[in-house]
Amino acid sequence: MTAQQSSELTSVTLPDAITVKGLSERLGISPVEVIKRLMTHGVMAAMNDTIDYETAALVSSELGIAPSPEAAPQAVAAVIRSDEEQSEDGDPRPPIVAILGHVDHGKTSLLDSIRETNVVAGEAGGITQHIGAYQIERGGKPITFIDTPGHAAFTAMRARGAQITDVAIVVVAADDGVMPQTIEAINHVRAAEVPMIIAINKSDLPAANPDRVKQQLTEQSVVVEDYGGDVLAVPVSATTGAGLDDLLESIDLVAEIQELKASTDSLATGTVVEAELDSRRGPVATVLIANGTLRQGDALVSGLISGKVKAMFDERGDRLSEAGPSRPVRIMGLEDVPAAGDAIEVIESERSARRIVEEARREAESSTGVRHGGLTLETLFNEVGAGNVKELLLILKTDVRGTAEAIRGSLQGLGTGEVKIKVIHTATGSVSESDVMLADASGAIILAFNVRTEPSAASQAETNGVEIRTYDVIYQLIESVDQALEGLYEPIYERIVDGVAEVRQLFRSSRVGQIAGCYVTEGTLLRGDGTRVLRDGQEVADTNCAGLRRFQDDVREVQQGFECGVVLEQFDNFQEGDLLEFYHQKRVN
Numbered sequence: 001m002t003a004q005q006s007s008e009l010t011s012v013t014l015p016d017a018i019t020v021k022g023l024s025e026r027l028g029i030s031p032v033e034v035i036k037r038l039m040t041h042g043v044m045a046a047m048n049d050t051i052d053y054e055t056a057a058l059v060s061s062e063l064g065i066a067p068s069p070e071a072a073p074q075a076v077a078a079v080i081r082s083d084e085e086q087s088e089d090g091d092p093r094p095p096i097v098a099i100l101g102h103v104d105h106g107k108t109s110l111l112d113s114i115r116e117t118n119v120v121a122g123e124a125g126g127i128t129q130h131i132g133a134y135q136i137e138r139g140g141k142p143i144t145f146i147d148t149p150g151h152a153a154f155t156a157m158r159a160r161g162a163q164i165t166d167v168a169i170v171v172v173a174a175d176d177g178v179m180p181q182t183i184e185a186i187n188h189v190r191a192a193e194v195p196m197i198i199a200i201n202k203s204d205l206p207a208a209n210p211d212r213v214k215q216q217l218t219e220q221s222v223v224v225e226d227y228g229g230d231v232l233a234v235p236v237s238a239t240t241g242a243g244l245d246d247l248l249e250s251i252d253l254v255a256e257i258q259e260l261k262a263s264t265d266s267l268a269t270g271t272v273v274e275a276e277l278d279s280r281r282g283p284v285a286t287v288l289i290a291n292g293t294l295r296q297g298d299a300l301v302s303g304l305i306s307g308k309v310k311a312m313f314d315e316r317g318d319r320l321s322e323a324g325p326s327r328p329v330r331i332m333g334l335e336d337v338p339a340a341g342d343a344i345e346v347i348e349s350e351r352s353a354r355r356i357v358e359e360a361r362r363e364a365e366s367s368t369g370v371r372h373g374g375l376t377l378e379t380l381f382n383e384v385g386a387g388n389v390k391e392l393l394l395i396l397k398t399d400v401r402g403t404a405e406a407i408r409g410s411l412q413g414l415g416t417g418e419v420k421i422k423v424i425h426t427a428t429g430s431v432s433e434s435d436v437m438l439a440d441a442s443g444a445i446i447l448a449f450n451v452r453t454e455p456s457a458a459s460q461a462e463t464n465g466v467e468i469r470t471y472d473v474i475y476q477l478i479e480s481v482d483q484a485l486e487g488l489y490e491p492i493y494e495r496i497v498d499g500v501a502e503v504r505q506l507f508r509s510s511r512v513g514q515i516a517g518c519y520v521t522e523g524t525l526l527r528g529d530g531t532r533v534l535r536d537g538q539e540v541a542d543t544n545c546a547g548l549r550r551f552q553d554d555v556r557e558v559q560q561g562f563e564c565g566v567v568l569e570q571f572d573n574f575q576e577g578d579l580l581e582f583y584h585q586k587r588v589n
């Protein structure tokens, strides 16, 4: 199916599951276009991610192309299909590996020593540049490592829709054991549903205690092979190099089970892992090829940026004329600097690439601030009703561990037939950027109990539409989630009194009606406030302040000890001696 057919296409059959790329081909539009449309529905999917029939059908209907489910294949069709699948599946490709773990447990050291000791056979000089990713060879088989340690990079990419890691290595220092960021890393990897290998590092140290590490991991439900589980754990030392080959072998093993495949003959798609503006060479981006082969001279689109591969280099700085799947390459020739996690896609011609970008820019300008993600407790019920949400993912931050366990226990019991509750990460301490990134990447809501939100995390949450709910009473937290599940959720507001004034004189204006001449006895009156009128301790009205005056001037606020004129919305019945309570609402659940 080609792009030319798109204009005549009125109907399409779709399978139960299809990749974004596959869908774009059936609909005759670019994968970038499909990704953008999915984003407007809160679905973050990369080129090679699979989406279900309902989601694919939604995109198709939007384009005016009527979707219908693909019929179960007949015997002959099955043969043809399996042939097609063969070619679609493509050739085996190297695994892409990320290294995560607690600070100082040796992520960087491991990446460095793997890099140094496993140079591609026959290459002199080794890998000299840090370009965000590198490839080594073990027994003739290449393995690609993402050379930015830590889960920030890992999750930031996921948050942008790029799921590029095939195997995650969680490093635990044998002398230090499982630490908070180890748990965080484990939860990030789990949320990404990426297979995990544990590297028990610093095994050379006398204080190394691998058994304790394995035990601590079991407490986190990561059960290693020795303990009867299926997670591979490999003792290593980044310093002496001991165990590194075993680690690489484990990667090979885990990767083999996944049967990673990609086509080498299609136009390339990939993900930017690092990019910057080089003063001499212009924008330079390190790209990991996901599918197809990238060639010098190819026209490219990455988000709102187009370009052409003017030159390509590997991690040794050697020039390449082409690069296949899982290969990290440094490319020159983009017209601007893309962001890490952005997808890139080769387009048939430079002209089409420019046209796609122009269209995408126009659309970006016209869609005013549509955010992706953004599941909230208030919208949960509707999303469940619409079949968009089957699992409520939660991140729980609390002041002490005991509370976390209590809350977690109560929450697990709340799931309904339609929606399951899954707490994907629990930790003590304030809500951090890393939490927000995890929430953004997985579509989770953050529940903060008795902890604050770091300002940077708050602004990031705001930008990305991630909901952070703060509580200081456990039952309120549980109740909000419960009510959200039942569709009964209504936010509770608390009244915060800003100021109180006493009515001392009455005026009448032909234009605004009755004006109360007041004296502010407490706090500050604010023009936008809600106002309660109290007479002999009884509320006679609850309305809003419509105007505040000092002499002839309209003012925004009046402080304690000053006189002023007050006009209220839809209230014309002041009496001398009335008390006016000015307040604002604060959301408390």
Ligand code: GDP
Pocket: 101, 102, 103, 104, 105, 106, 107, 108, 109, 110, 149, 201, 202, 203, 204, 205, 236, 237, 238, 239, 240
């Ligand atoms: P990262 O923060 O996880 O990237 O950790 P680094 O790679 O920066 O390592 C932290 C410290 O641990 C450094 O001083 C390293 O030299 C040391 N280190 C890392 N790996 C090993 C190891 O296998 N054995 C020993 N003895 N020290 C190590």
